[in-house]
Amino acid sequence: MRDFESEKRTAAREAVKFLKDGMIVGLGSGSSSTLAIREIGELVKNGLSIKGIPTSDKTKELAESLGIPLIDIHTVDAIDITIDGADEFTTELMLIKGGGGALLKEKIVASLSREEIIIADSSKKVAFLGKFKLPVEVIPFASAYVLGALAKLGGTGEIRKDSAGYYRTDEGNYIIDADFGLIEDPASLAGKLDHITGVVEHGLFIQLASKVIMGDGEGVMVYG
Numbered sequence: 001m002r003d004f005e006s007e008k009r010t011a012a013r014e015a016v017k018f019l020k021d022g023m024i025v026g027l028g029s030g031s032s033s034t035l036a037i038r039e040i041g042e043l044v045k046n047g048l049s050i051k052g053i054p055t056s057d058k059t060k061e062l063a064e065s066l067g068i069p070l071i072d073i074h075t076v077d078a079i080d081i082t083i084d085g086a087d088e089f090t091t092e093l094m095l096i097k098g099g100g101g102a103l104l105k106e107k108i109v110a111s112l113s114r115e116e117i118i119i120a121d122s123s124k125k126v127a128f129l130g131k132f133k134l135p136v137e138v139i140p141f142a143s144a145y146v147l148g149a150l151a152k153l154g155g156t157g158e159i160r161k162d163s164a165g166y167y168r169t170d171e172g173n174y175i176i177d178a179d180f181g182l183i184e185d186p187a188s189l190a191g192k193l194d195h196i197t198g199v200v201e202h203g204l205f206i207q208l209a210s211k212v213i214m215g216d217g218e219g220v221m222v223y224g
């Protein structure tokens with residue numbers, strides 16, 4: 001029986017070894033990223049000098065509580081390294097992200113990053129993306145239209161809910177969790193989703209990850 005929590009922690013510890021003094025570091029969102037951010041907090045306490053850019057309000061709060069210095073994304077040309085999690089990944093470094101609703105800022109930060117390191121436990125590795133429903137962030141006004149557009153592409157979708165009603169992202173948008181079955185050509189689907197009016201962003205990350213560090217039992221496997 002694998003201990004996924006411990007695999008995530010091992011991957012997080014491995015990823016933070018890439019951080020060096022002076023770096024601008026993208027801080028991912030979700031439970032795996034939280035482990036990495038806690039490790040970064042320890043390193044900062046011990047003298048590592050980095051500046052972080054958080055990918056969600058929750059991550060910002062966590063980083064602040066750990067004393068990790070932050071920098072405004074508008075003041076940087078590039079981010080040296082981002083450490084983030086994923087809901088699914090393939091060994092070709094394609095990802096589904098956004099299970100926690102943070103995909104928009106995560107994709108912006110990943111796009112600005114020289115290196116995007118994904119940390120994951122071994123349950124996240126798949127041959128084909130799509131068992132995990134694909135998060136699609138939409139402007140609330142467009143949600144019915146987008147559901148129809150997804151159906152035309154062969155998908156079904158449901159607007160994500162939470163205890164307060166419809167779930168809202170940090171930017172106030174809705175998330176549609178879309179089911180396309182197993183996705184044989186993620187790049188092609190990503191291109192089609194990019195063209196739907198009202199879609200702000202989607203959780204298919206293509207050619208954004210530089211490597212995936214996967215916890216594998218007691219050790220790690222590195223892809224990329």
Ligand SMILES: O=C[C@H](O)[C@H](O)[C@H](O)COP(=O)(O)O
Pocket residue numbers: 028029030031032033084085086087097098099100101102103106
């Ligand atoms: O919106 C959330 C992010 O994309 C997370 O990186 C992703 O959902 C993986 O989260 P976790 O590390 O909690 O499995």
